[in-house]
Amino acid sequence: MKVLLTAINAKYIHSSLAIRYIYKNCQDLSCDIEMLEVSINNHLIDIANQIFDARPDILGISCYIWNIELVKQLLPLVHRLLPNCKIICGGPEVSYATKEFMQDFPMVDFVVRGEGEKAFHDLLQALLDDKNNEEIKIAGIAKRNSDDTIDENIAVTVSDLDEIIFPYNDNDIENLKDKIIYYESSRGCPYSCKYCLSCATKGVRYRSLDKVFAELSYFIKHNVRQVKFVDRTFNADKKHYLPILEFIAKQDCRTNFHFEIVAHHIDDEIKAVLKKMPKGRVQFEIGIQSTNLKTLGQISRANPWEEMTNNIKSIMAYGNIHLHVDLIIGLPYEDITSFAKSFNDVYLLQADMLQVGFLKLLKGAAMNDLIQEHDYVYMPQAPYQVISNKYMDYATMRKLQIFVDVLELYYNAGRFKYTIINLIKQYNQDAYTFFADFAQYWQAKKLHLAPHAPKNLYVFLYDFIEQNSKIKDKEYIYNVLKFDALLTDKGKIKIDMLPWKEVDKKVTDDFYMSEKALAYINNYQFKSWRDLKKKFSIEVFAYDMNEAKSCQIKAKENAMIFAYEDDGVFYQEIKQGDINL
Template sequence: MKILLTTLNSKFIHTNLAIRYIKECSKDIRDIELKEYTINNQMDFILKEIYRGGYDAVFFSVYIWNVEDILRLCRNLKSVKPDMIIGLGGPEVSYDSEKLMKKYPFIDYIMYGEGEITFRELCMMFRNEKDIKDIKGIVYRDGENIHVNDERPLIENLDIIPSPYDNMNPEEYKNRIVYYESSRGCPFNCQYCLSSAIKGLRYFSIERIKKDLKNLIEAEVAQIKFIDRTFNAKKKTAMEIMSFLMENDNGFTTYHFEVTAHLIDDEMLEFLKNCKPGLFQFEIGVQSTDPFVLEACGRKDNFERLSNVVKQIESYKNIHQHLDLIAGLPYENYRGFEKSFNDVYRLGIEQLQLGFLKMIKGTGIRKTADMHDFRYKNYPPYEVLSNRYISYDEILKLKDIEEMVERYYNSGNFSLSIKYLVEKFYMDSPFRFYEEFSEFYNSRGYFSVSQGRNENYRILLEFYEEKIGMNVELFRDMLKFDYVSTGKTSNVPSFMVRNYPDDFKNRCHIFLQEDENVKKYIPKYEGIPAKNIIKNVRFEPFRYDVKNYNLNEEPLENECVYMFDYNISKIFEKSHSFKVEI
């Protein structure tokens, strides 16, 4: 019997952990193949691949981003090969398995809950070594009847799951993103999160974790994303893992963690101070800064402590921080979300993610949706449309604001100009800037047309001229500084100041030919000919010294030249800039 384990990842660079665990648990009793596709592959291509593979059974790992495509594939596979056994597993099919089996007659099995042992026993059943009635965690079809077997107990000793990273093929993982778990479960009970449906927190042994990570580091994966819901739930374990990663840094692989900031104490802060810049990324779920809203969601947090921790880590300039908010939570209206937004925005972190509540199957908030008059999409990802506290019109406004935040804040392409705009004119409520800017976008029809790089800058200038209207030339220089700082360009757009002296290019070369200049500003280029250095730097004249401009002072023209160096690590900045005399 030939079996395929597969899934549709959201991107090619991603890897699926679930099917690897399942394969390792059963490879001693069954010949099993593993293949990964993406939601961007043509469905006809995947259908052809699986059909021509000659498989007797195919099992899919199912999530909110791939469930609809997988169901279409399964329907067609059953049409062209009626004898093929089709099974599903994963979070998107674990909480309404019987309903799905009744709705989709082409599904033969659904594994619900943790699937490693369930699939192994199913393989044994295929060899007549196990009775289907004795397999826990399985839903199966018997003629017209659907049978739901008892729930499978959680695996207490996670180390019994064989590692997929022993005897691995490094080429399979090189330059890819690997999802990794050091634990299962979560100590918290957030009702919008699927982890709230599983009680308890279980860890792999530290020896197992280190062995896995060492193998992945040697394979030079691009990034390891820890999928632990609260990576720092146990401080000692978290610090031991991070210490190991710091000691075994290969200069290439980076690490992403979901952490709870208020659990980071002074000892861990002192430890993090010594981390190499760019090695770690922290995703911190704030969701809301209203204690009443958080309590209604079953979430515990301490925003004052979180703020102190985030600011302290920010001061180290070595860890990229990504903070999340969720719109549509119970009891939080539009203006309440504005306050949460402002609270987080003022922390000055690298990225602020505006998410929208997803009424995920199996979560407490979905089970109590009627209590708050929730309306949500009846298809994945089940995103909220409205509730008793926020209207669909307001959700749509937040969607537009989310787009502005992504484009103009999270991109890092407008650092100086957005900082000036918000701190000078919108400090009472940064949210109001993005609100007004998104309304401006709508009024001009810009959301309906794809915008290129230059257009994004031009539109921001247009907004500034119309809505602010003061010191326009200063702001134009700020936009140019942002534009030039984001990457080497052969020219700047015509709507930016372009006052180049006739001999400007020659003066730039002369500057780089002077050893003292190179030694003072860009010593890494010492001994390199100017014609080679110029490939990595750019000189740009400005009417105002915008980088050193004081918000509290009247702007005065102060013509100057900045040199931008693009040959840097680009962890927190896209270039280094220096004011120079040429």
Template structure:
């Protein structure tokens, strides 16, 4: 049993709540009386309430994010009915920007905005001593990074075996991109490098091999970036995996030389391109050298083994369907392994909200608050892009259609894949729960009937991809003549003509 419970709901079991571990590490003499509990958004709220009540806590603190606010609202609502004596404290990005607060804020006893490592333990001490602050909203206190206790010892052995290990070498961001909450930061502050690397050594010795850096600008300070990469080069193993979010236009030679030394399968770079449109970049205060971005992405693909996950955002103020398509075409020409087609979401407190009136930005009132309409992109356009994004994940990002994708895209990638996406949706009236075999069959139909790809070419490439898929029974397009083995032989024979 514990007097204090800190908890949140993760999107998936493999994720771990890094913020909770920071809170727990900094509870001071209250740590022994604090329990850290994690749940998943797939769990039923009433069952989570039951588990929380088993702790017989006097205070429960929730980490509230855009992906779990609906579920936490349900949990808090039930708790207020069955255990109104428990003090409920909310923290996290979703409740850190009053007066722009979600409905769950009305149910909470207290809200901590911003950083909670100092303010949450302080509030708990007051409450446990019988002192109730007059103000419901507590402004989180920012402490020097060197004074914070480390969260890393609070990853359990189970976490290390089964979950992603989140780490941060720096906190904050110096850039002012208005769609991002990090634009509210004044700068990026590094943790002491020697101390950080000692923590990484300890985690590595405990068996951690999957490290996800949450730094918004990993390659901002090149000396530190190179030192961290060199640390992991000295700890290379077959199962080592490193994820970094990098600035696309800052890749000096020293950093390139370190990156080149990593073998395949170790480095993943999340590269936020977002848009190549200079006018939109200026409007949302995004400082990005497009020429350097293109050159760096090209270099990474040609001279490194890094896996590139590049992001674009649809629905930015001033963007059009054609303009977004132009950014997509520029990005796909650089050949990243993945392109994440993201849809703009309304983040509470983000400066981009200043454009809501002028650019008629209208968002879904339900989380995750996806853009529904803009001055330049109607609801129907954004629905098409949403479907495009889903089918792109299934076809473009999955890697299952490596031979077929070039035929779909040809010389007009965005326009043709949009046609293809529209055709798939017309055939299915759905973007979800499409079995892989069925997806191959739908792709065959759409390529021939909508894109006009010759049936022989379509057959050769789809048959090649299907053979690699691991599926056992053949799709209809491989059953039209002869046995499966005969069709595979024909496909292989035809394929040689294209090599």
């Protein structure tokens, strides 16, 4: 018997933890099990062809919010291509309203409800034993009987995470070398936020620390680029997460570890570990969602704001941890004024990324009980995104969609770090109004209708600044924009409108050929002029860029050298006398 486990991921760089768990935990069965991973960007017929070419007797499909609409198209097609193949679906999108799903898709024989490692294993064993559907009675397995009636059964969880076999081997690591690797050390969440599926499962279960340490060591040994923990709240229990952070801090490796945490569970002992963490070793994602107390109360979320902000500012001050913070548009009681305040509150934290998403009414989440009370209208298909409610009409939501797009391009992408903070300073720290104005410009120019090359992003920002009467000190801002351009894309982007003022070629030649360059460039050796041009850039500024990083305007003609290395851009001001302007 041949079994094909299929995952349709949201992006090429993603990988599926779910089907690897199923695969590894069914290795004791006497059947041929294979995995197939594709992405939602693959054509429907291409996915169906790959399934057909494998000729499975049993097809397992992992169903999530990002792929369920494609899965719904795939199921009838696969059934036509392989009419005798048994189809088993699993995942959050079919663990709720399971009976309705199986009625809509009569080619589906079984649905795994909840956590599937044990349930899927037992189902495969029953099918290997040639049991008919009526004979199969397994917790967590919904089934279609011979008379086409459906036994929905109940969703299940795995009580002991140590029973689950580690889902990776050497071949997996090699095959996933260009992708994000997912890992979990716990399941469940101590909180009950109504917009999240974790509210449907009570309690938190943990994998033993000795197993976690051994498995993280495996990733480190294989030089994995990034390990993304899928723990819903990694720092829920200090006895569990502090030893993991201490372990990671002691390693000599390049691996980055990504965690979702709550900001108010960070005490002085944790801070001491984080402060000494090697730069780039960990990154945190912190869900704030809103700063409106009435909103937070309605969604059952606790945000002790003073404690959270103090902890976030401490982490940012260490300078060694990449930090994401999250907001959600469309929550109860959050009108545009309230959202603007939430956005400005969170912007002032100066996190590396400010991720703003739209509320989704997930199957199984408690938010569905609030639809009538708050007049929610949402997409009838996945991802079930809210399109209006009592507090925001769709016209407002549409403007905010463009607002989020501009935020992604100009804040989160990291190209315009110092320009943006200086522009918002000129908006009296009203970050919401700045991005709203920019989004209005973006929409008026119809820039939201097409993708744009990085160079054009500089042109659009320059044009927006030029025609914006709220922005003073434009010459200074253009110098900062030039500074940002030299810090990103290895200095290759130079738009004509900026005040470029390179040092005279003879002066730079004298600088590079003299011993003076040794003071600014580590291990400097002259190889060729072509090599110099590729690796270094010297530019003259009319303002002090070190002061500009903290939004201080100080007129000062000075030259700066930028060195482009594999691990980043290094820059410093060249002292008067070492170079003649």
